[in-house]
Amino acid sequence: CGPNVDIRNDIHELKRLENCTVVEGFLQILLISKAEDYRNFRFPKLTVITDYLLLFRVAGLESLSDLFPNLTVIRGRNLFYNYALVIFEMTNLKEIGLHNLRNITRGAIRIEKNSDLCYLSTVDWSLILDAVSNNYIVGNKPPKECGDLCPGTMEEKPLCEKTSINNEYNYRCWTTNHCQKSKN
Incomplete structure (x- = not known):
């Protein structure tokens, strides 16, 4: 699909992604x-975006896990102000949920002003990006208010691997149902 897919103002524009396996260029x-029901929109064939993924002020969208369940790579060939993944002012987003995302080849991430967004402290971005120093993750829901639980932790049978971020050794997951997998 593409070059470049720009979806704005109307949820039904998402249909342009049907049968897409690769977005050549960016996906915005x-x-x-208008808050909509996104449950009828699912794009399991989409695995690669060659430039960047940008989400900005999309009302009603709570997770990307159903929308893009198999998105694996964001190449970052061309970036949005040095960013390959931008999630900004998504007031209803509760989790990113891109549980198959393994690699952002070039560029950083910017996740800002998402007042309901949790499961940020449970994602180890160093498993996806080579350099995490340029990431900008600010103004989201405080982790203390989230109560993020990785799969199996309640039953004391954790299923996810642990890694260390800023001297905090913890389980890594995208959602309560999906562990974060390492690059390989």
Whole structure:
């Protein structure tokens, strides 16, 4: 699909992604102000975006796990102000949920002003990006208010691997149902 897919103002524009396996260029989903039901939209064939993924002010979207269940790589060939993944002012987003994302080849991530967004402290971005120093993750829901639980931790049979970020050794997951997998 592409070059470049820009979806704005209307949820039904998402249909342009049907049967897409690779978005050549960027994928932008933005300025959808009417809260909609995204459960009918699923794009399991999409695995690669060659430039960047940008989400901005999309009302009603709570997770990307159903929308893009198999997105594996964001190449970052061309970036949005040095970023390959931008999630900004997504007021209803509760989790990123891109549980098959293994690699952001070039560029950093910017996740900012998402007042309901949890499962940020449970993702180890160093498993996806080579350099995490340029990542900008600010103004989201405080982790203390989230209560993020990785699969199996309640039953004391944790299923996810542990890694250390800023001297905090913890389980890594995208959602309560999906562990974060390492690069290989």
